[in-house]
Amino acid sequence: MRTKSRxxxxxxxxxxxxxxAVAALSSAAQAQPEGAAHGGDPAxxxxxxxxxxxxxxxxxxxxxxxxxQQIMSQHDPNWQTLLYSHASLPVQFERQRARGIExxxxxxxxxxxxxxxxxxxxxxxxxxxxxxxxxxGFKVLHWADFDYRxxxxxxxxxxxxxxxxxxxxxxxxxxxxxxxxxxxxPRLEERGGAKSPPWDTAMLDALDAEIRTVFPDRDxxxxxxxxxxxxxxxxxxxxxxxxxxxxxxxxxMFFMDNDAQGIQDAYRAGGRESLQGRVLFxxxxxxxxxxxxxxxxxxxxxxxxxxxxxxxxxxxVRTRSDVPLAQATxxxxxxxxxxxxxxxxxxxxxxxxxxxxxxxxxxxxxxxxRTDAAVRCNPVTVRTCPRGALE
Numbered sequence: 001m002r003t004k005s006r007x008x009x010x011x012x013x014x015x016x017x018x019x020x021a022v023a024a025l026s027s028a029a030q031a032q033p034e035g036a037a038h039g040g041d042p043a044x045x046x047x048x049x050x051x052x053x054x055x056x057x058x059x060x061x062x063x064x065x066x067x068x069q070q071i072m073s074q075h076d077p078n079w080q081t082l083l084y085s086h087a088s089l090p091v092q093f094e095r096q097r098a099r100g101i102e103x104x105x106x107x108x109x110x111x112x113x114x115x116x117x118x119x120x121x122x123x124x125x126x127x128x129x130x131x132x133x134x135x136x137g138f139k140v141l142h143w144a145d146f147d148y149r150x151x152x153x154x155x156x157x158x159x160x161x162x163x164x165x166x167x168x169x170x171x172x173x174x175x176x177x178x179x180x181x182x183x184x185x186p187r188l189e190e191r192g193g194a195k196s197p198p199w200d201t202a203m204l205d206a207l208d209a210e211i212r213t214v215f216p217d218r219d220x221x222x223x224x225x226x227x228x229x230x231x232x233x234x235x236x237x238x239x240x241x242x243x244x245x246x247x248x249x250x251x252x253m254f255f256m257d258n259d260a261q262g263i264q265d266a267y268r269a270g271g272r273e274s275l276q277g278r279v280l281f282x283x284x285x286x287x288x289x290x291x292x293x294x295x296x297x298x299x300x301x302x303x304x305x306x307x308x309x310x311x312x313x314x315x316x317v318r319t320r321s322d323v324p325l326a327q328a329t330x331x332x333x334x335x336x337x338x339x340x341x342x343x344x345x346x347x348x349x350x351x352x353x354x355x356x357x358x359x360x361x362x363x364x365x366x367x368x369x370r371t372d373a374a375v376r377c378n379p380v381t382v383r384t385c386p387r388g389a390l391e
Contacts, residue, residue: 042388043245048174048221048253049316049345050382051245051390053375054368055100055176057320057348060140060158061086062149067123072146081324082142084350088151089161093169096352097367097374099391100318101162102178102257103140105155106196107203111136113194118145132157138210144184145193155207159214162252166219170250173375173391174221176346178295178318179280180257181207201266208279211254221253223275226292233274234284234291237314242292245390255293255318255346256280264290281316292316299339311343311380319344321366322351331362340369343380 043051062085064072072079092098106114115133132153133139140158141148152158159177166172181204184196197203217224221243228236258264264282272278273289281293292315296307299319310317321336322328328351339347349366351357357364368376377385 041246042386043390046245048242050378051375052378053099055346055348056098057350059101060150068119082147090165093165100176100346104180104182106139108139114144117148118193145188174248174251178255178257199263201269204267211279232289237292254280256282259283299342304338304342307342307344317344318346321347321349327364328357328360331364336366
């Protein structure tokens with residue numbers, strides 16, 4: 001996954017003074033709650049930008065078989081970074097207190113495009129037997145023809161798992177779902193692998209439609225819920241803020257991980273500069289009409305100040321607490337501490353519970369400071385946290 005850290009640092013440095021007046025409006029919009037809530041929902045005055053939770057990175061991922069690992073080692077010098085596995089999505093939500101996930105999505109309009117991975121054939125393994133690989137629709141996997149193992153093959157199937165858990169836990173804080181929209185590897189295409197169709201506007205329309213078959217608009221937070229009449233999405237966010245936790249419990253919200261201009265332009269085409277009618281929030285930048293969500297994957301160094309500034313101004317930010325497998329082998333929690341103190345609302349990890357890093361020689365785990373909590377008040381945007389569990 002690529003980051004935009006350098007670009008954001010430059011833009012942040014040049015824009016921070018110019019937006020001071022708007023930032024003041026944002027601070028007012030995010031009315032810092034103090035003391036105990038007076039009955040009802042403890043988080044009733046908190047906005048979505050005023051809470052923080054842990055999410056998982058490549059949440060569907062299962063590592064390759066031993067036979068496939070031998071082939072990986074011959075073709076990819078970083079193959080060992082692929083050796084991690086996540087529990088199923090419901091287990092992550094229920095048992096591991098994850099409150100955000102990431103899914104890598106490949107288009108497969110005819111079905112069966114990724115059903116016969118090259119690496120599997122090279123390893124002498126039988127054909128995939130799961131019929132979901134043959135069904136038309138979007139697929140969820142990491143690297144077509146190479147690192148394909150997943151706990152839920154279809155996007156619709158993954159989202160149904162989330163929906164079933166959500167319906168059983170209607171009081172949960174709105175769950176962010178980050179989608180990275182992928183295409184096949186040209187090197188593997190040359191060897192006879194699958195070639196995915198492009199992410200053009202029509203394909204992106206189909207993606208929105210497929211998400212809505214599981215999560216209709218009443219069950220999601222979208223740009224249409226935030227944008228005010230006559231104002232851009234960014235202006236609405238900076239002046240009025242994101243919705244409140246109490247008004248969005250039991251819902252999900254979808255973010256686009258991709259920062260490539262081409263795919264974002266295709267998604268905003270047709271008069272949708274502020275994401276009118278769209279499901280996903282784009283990974284945008286300050287000053288753009290669609291700016292509400294931003295990704296700064298590396299929270300260390302100068303980026304920590306960048307994230308804190310974005311959060312203070314009212315944006316929703318995703319960062320990471322670790323990268324495979326640096327923290328898992330060293331046990332170093334410095335990146336985790338930077339991620340949490342940055343105020344990024346969505347902090348993603350590959351190691352959400354104790355024991356997952358033990359195979360690499362450490363006890364590294366990425367959790368909130370209160371390990372019994374799934375969500376906490378944001379350390380940057382909340383001065384005094386209300387009493388009582390936020391979820």
